[in-house]
Amino acid sequence: SKPVDLTALENRLENSLNSHQQSPARVLVVDDDEQLATRYLTVLSAAGMRCEHLQDPTLLLHTMHRFQPDVVLMDINMPSVNGAELARLIRLHDSWLRVPVIYLSAESDSTRQLAALLQAGDDFISKPISDQRLLTSVTARVQRARSISQALSRDSLTGLLKHADIKEQIGLECERALRQQQPLSLIMLDIDHFKRVNDTYGHAAGDNVIRGLANLLRQRLRKLDRIGRYGGEEFVALLPNCAANDAATVIDDIRQSFSQLLFSGPEGTFQCSFSAGIACCAAPDWDATELLERADQQLYAAKHAGRNRVIL
Numbered sequence: 216s217k218p219v220d221l222t223a224l225e226n227r228l229e230n231s232l233n234s235h236q237q238s239p240a241r242v243l244v245v246d247d248d249e250q251l252a253t254r255y256l257t258v259l260s261a262a263g264m265r266c267e268h269l270q271d272p273t274l275l276l277h278t279m280h281r282f283q284p285d286v287v288l289m290d291i292n293m294p295s296v297n298g299a300e301l302a303r304l305i306r307l308h309d310s311w312l313r314v315p316v317i318y319l320s321a322e323s324d325s326t327r328q329l330a331a332l333l334q335a336g337d338d339f340i341s342k343p344i345s346d347q348r349l350l351t352s353v354t355a356r357v358q359r360a361r362s363i364s365q366a367l368s369r370d371s372l373t374g375l376l377k378h379a380d381i382k383e384q385i386g387l388e389c390e391r392a393l394r395q396q397q398p399l400s401l402i403m404l405d406i407d408h409f410k411r412v413n414d415t416y417g418h419a420a421g422d423n424v425i426r427g428l429a430n431l432l433r434q435r436l437r438k439l440d441r442i443g444r445y446g447g448e449e450f451v452a453l454l455p456n457c458a459a460n461d462a463a464t465v466i467d468d469i470r471q472s473f474s475q476l477l478f479s480g481p482e483g484t485f486q487c488s489f490s491a492g493i494a495c496c497a498a499p500d501w502d503a504t505e506l507l508e509r510a511d512q513q514l515y516a517a518k519h520a521g522r523n524r525v526i527l
C-alpha cells in the first residue's frame with residue numbers, strides 16, 4: 216500500500232485549523248527599507264496573514280493599538296530610531312506584553328544583537344533571511360503566543376474567559392457589530408441566593424454549582440459565542456449576530472434546564488437558579504460600557520422581580 220503522506224495530512228489539518236478556528240495572523244513590519252518590507256509583506260500575505268508596514272516609527276503605539284498585531288517584525292538600524300528602543304516601548308504596555316517581537320536585522324555585531332534582545336524582543340534573525348525561515352518563525356511565534364494567551368485567559372475553576380478577557384471581547388465584538396451592522400446581545404447572569412448555598416452545603420458544593428452552570432452554558436451556546444466568568448458567581452455571555460429576543464429565548468431555556476439540575480452536598484441534594492439581564496447593541500452609538508450597564512440593570516430588575524427569571 217501507498218505510504219501515508221504525513222506532510223499533506225499536516226497541511227490539511229493546518230488549513231482546517233486556520234480556516235475554522237483561527238483568524239489570520241496579524242503581522243506588523245517595522246523597517247525603513249521599503250523594498251525589503253514589501254518582500255516580507257508579499258511572502259506573509261501569500262500565506263494568508265494580514266500584514267501592515269509601519270512607515271513612520273512615531274506612529275508605532277497608535278498603529279499597535281489600531282492594528283492589534285500578533286507579532287512585530289522589527290528592524291534595528293533605522294535612520295530616525297533604534298528598533299530595540301521601539302521594542303522596549305511596546306513592552307511598557309501591559310496589553311502588549313504577550314506580543315512577540317522578532318528582530319530582523321543586518322546588525323552583525325553580536326554584542327549589539329544581545330543588547331537588543333536584553334532590552335526587549337524575543338528572537339533575532341540575521342538578514343538576509345529566506346522566505347521559508349521568515350514564514351516559519353512568524354507562524355511558530357504566533358501559534359505559541361496564541362496558545363499562551365488562551366491558557367492565561369481561562370478561569371481555572373470553569374475554563375471560561377476571565378473578567379479582563381471577556382471585557383476585551385465585549386469591546387471588540389461591539390466594534391464589529393457596529394461595523395457590520397449586525398445585532399450583538401449581551402447576557403449577564405448571577406446565581407440566586409448563592410451565599411445560602413455556600414452556607415448550607417459548603418464551599419465545595421458551591422464550586423460544583425458554578426462549574427455546572429459553566430458547562431451548561433458551553434453546551435448550549437454556539438461556538439462563536441463568548442462566555443466569561445465575570446465575577447464569583449456572575450457570568451457574561453456575548454452572542455454576536457443574535458437579536459435580543461433570540462438571546463432571551465436561548466437563555467430562558469438554559470435557565471429552565473439549570474433550575475432542574477440536582478446538585479449534591481453533605482446535607483443532601485439541592486437545586487439552584489439564576490437570574491439574567493439582556494442588553495442588545497442595536498443603537499448605532501452603543502459601546503461596551505453601555506451594554507454592560509444595561510445588562511446589569513436588567514439583571515438587577517430580574518433579582519428584584521423575584522429571581523429565577525430573564526429580563527430583556
Ligand code: GH3
Nearest residue numbers: 405406407408409410411413418421422447448518
Ligand atoms: P443574589 O440572589 O442576590 O445574587 O444573592 P447571593 O447570595 O447570590 O448574593 P451575592 O451575589 O452577593 O453573593 C455571591 C456569593 O458568592 C458570595 C461569595 O461567597 C460566593 N462566591 C463567590 N465566588 C465563589 C466561588 O468561587 N466559589 C464559591 N463556592 N462561592 C463563591
Ligand code: MG
Nearest residue numbers: 247290292293
Ligand atoms: Mg534598516
Ligand code: MG
Nearest residue numbers: 405406407409
Ligand atoms: Mg448571586
Ligand code: MG
Nearest residue numbers: 405406448449
Ligand atoms: Mg453576585
